[in-house]
Amino acid sequence: MTTAALPDVFTSLESEVRSYCRSWPAVFDRAQGARIHDTAGRSWLDFFAGAGALNYGHNNPHLKRALLDYLERDGVTHSLDMSTAAKQAFLERFEEVVLRPRGLDYKVQFPGPTGANTVESALKLARKVTGREAVVGFTNAFHGMTLGALAVTGNSMKRAGAGIPLVHATPMPYDNYLGGQTPDFLWFETLLQDSGSGLNKPAAVIVETVQGEGGVNVARPEWLRGLAELCARHEILLIVDDVQMGCGRTGPFFSFEAAGITPDIVCLSKSISGYGLPMALTLFRRDLDLWAPGEHNGTFRGHNPAFVTATAALDFWRDDALEKQTLAAGERIGRALAELAQEYAPLGAEARGAGLIRGLAFDDPGTADRIGAAAFERGLLVETSGPRGEVLKLMPPLTVTTAEIDEGLALLADAVRAVVPKTTAA
Known part of the structure; x- marks a missing residue:
């Protein structure tokens, strides 16, 4: 596929901070389902899905119809945190379809439009409730680009962008970070129990059940259960960042369901609106709701079009059909990636993932980047992740x-073999 040069305005006017557009030199114009098209009429299969913000595909017709009907009747679009019919409908549907069937007695906070907003509110609330400052995060974690979220993020390049020290956060080894050489949580538990360790008792632990940006690292259910038990023993709040893995990405609506744990606080964003509209939720135990009115606010926490599409998206969760479909599709992709990993084992190829978050890792970081570029040329959008x-x-x-x-998968396999010939892999 031949790609044209981008119009000058993107390089002459837009900031150098832009990133995805560097990997995908096209001017995208329209999209539907799993396919996206540019202004020149070329199309790609989208295995990126807005970094997980489009779990139901581009312009899902059920969600689009609900949104258009709302806009055409002059429904309120912006309302700060005023009570609106759109918010009421979402809250009632969310309780009916998500919370009540799972026995989750959470309060719902609308912290602002992004994943970083929900993480910041979760950290702030944990500190307010416990009166403690320290928070424990994990190696290779990614929680957002604002200062509090960056403090519990592992990536050194992203952390460096803060320009100031990122404090009150301590990293601990994520599941299998040490290659199984030590028992789970030996280091963490020892530091908590030793008054000479220098670790202040944390207000909270924040964790992703699958580290997407960190390299598609999947925590074992038993590791997550062990973490939840450790937090309970030491009266530390457990925050699950489900911004990218929630809303069905791993199969169940919440990614932590498979582990059988109940976090104290849950962060949701990305696909909660279902349509790519900005929206985030912070869920927490009722007894933790110690906020004073207006103590945490934001101009765009009442984005009603997002409430409308989010309400429509919850129709997918009235039964377990989507969950089963996601798990089956994930297994199909997982098998194909496992075959590729075996074929390219001499290059350290490794298949990773759960549900419809999947990864193919290589020892040489440049390999994944070159494969991604070759996939784009063949009509497939995939991104890279991991610390390198x-x-x-x-x-x-x-x-x-x-x-x-x-x-x-056929496009991907062709891209892999174009970048890494079999003679190299053997």
Whole structure:
């Protein structure tokens, strides 16, 4: 596929901070389902899905119809945190479809439009409730680009962008970070129990059940259960950052369901609106709701069009059909990646993932980047992740069809073999 040069305005006027557009030199114009098109008429299968913000695909017709109906009747679009019919409908549907069936007695906070907003509110609330400052995060974690979220993020390049010391956060080894050489939480528990360790008792622990940006690192259910038990023993609040892995990405609506744990605080964003509209939720135990009115606020925490599409998106969760479909699709992709990993084992290839978050890692970080570029040329959007960009990351919409999966896997395999010939892999 031949790509044209981007219009000058993107390089002459837009900041150098831009990133995704550097990997995908196209001017995208329209999209539907798992396919996106540019202004020149070329199309790509989208196995990126807005970094997980489009779990139901581009312009899902059910969500689009609800949004257009709302806008056409002059529904309120902006309302800060005023009570609106759109917010009421979302809260009632969310309780009915998500919280009540799972026995989750959470309060719901609308902290602002992004994942970083929900993480910041979770950290602030944990500190307010406990009166403690320290928070424990994990190696290779990613929680957002604002200062509090960056403090519990592992990536050194992103942390350096803060320009100031990032304090009150301590990293601990994520599951299998040490290659199974030590028992789970030996270091963490020892520091908590030793008055000479220098670790202040944390207000909270924040964790991703699957580290997406960190390299598609999947925590074992038993590790997550052990972490929840450790937090309970030491009266530390457990925050699960489900911004990218929630809303069905790993199969169940919440990614922590498979581990059988109940976090004290949950962060949701990305696909909670279902349509790519900015929206975030912070969920927490009722007894933790110690906020004073207006103590944490923001101009865009009442984005009603997002409430409308979020309400419509919850129709996908009235039964377990989407969960089963996601798990089956994930297994299909997982098998194909495992075959590629075996073929390229001499290069350290490794298949990773759960549900419809999948990765193919290589020892040489440049390999994943070159494969991603070759995939783009062939009509497939995939991104890279990991501390060195060494993991090719696949996140198709949950509504992707079997035919689209097979098409995307064929394009990916062709890209891999073009970049890494078999003679090199042998």
